[in-house]
Amino acid sequence: MKVAIYVIVAIVASLALLVGIMALIGSTLPRTHDVRRSIFLHKSPEDVYAVVRDFAAAPKWCSDLKEVEVEPSQGGPVYFREIGKNDTVNYELVEDVPAQRMVTRIRDTDLGYGGTWTYTFVPENGGTRLSIREDGEVSNVLFRFMLRYVFGTTATLDTYLHSLAKHFGEDATPA
DSSP states (O other), X not given: OHHHHHHHHHHHHHHHHHHHHHHHHHHHSOSEEEEEEEEXXXXXXXXXXXXXXXXXXXXXXXXTEEEEEEOOOSSSOEEEEEEESSOEEEXXXXXXXXXXXXXXXXXXXXXXXXXXXXXXEEEXXXXXXXXXXXXXEEOOHHHHHHIIIIIOTTHHHHHHHHHHHHHTTOOOOOO
């Protein structure tokens, strides 16, 4: 019985030490980041923009989303809520220039992360170069560690862009 208690105490102590080390390393990492990814699609900027801008339809093609709720707007800001596999995030459309540029911002302040995505739709070789710049801030030191060493700073962008390319029947690798 004593051996089992010692093993349990050792496991709990090891996990606490591991979390402490992760938090310490995370606290030394930058709070903000700026990453960019892009893909080329054989569609017009208008076609690509129309799919990206239709937030409510995104779960049909974006593998990370279960549902998107768009709040009714009477000429005011556009708000929408993405319900994903692991969390729910509230957004605001802060800039919208059809088929050219769009900016979304996370409205939640208690997630441990936040920021904006800036989408640019540039005509290129009869198609569109879609670029997304993420200007993010990660206040939670454990999230910073995980973002840097486990998930990678471009994982969400890559999944989104790969899903979009697949929706168009293309196999584009984000770069």
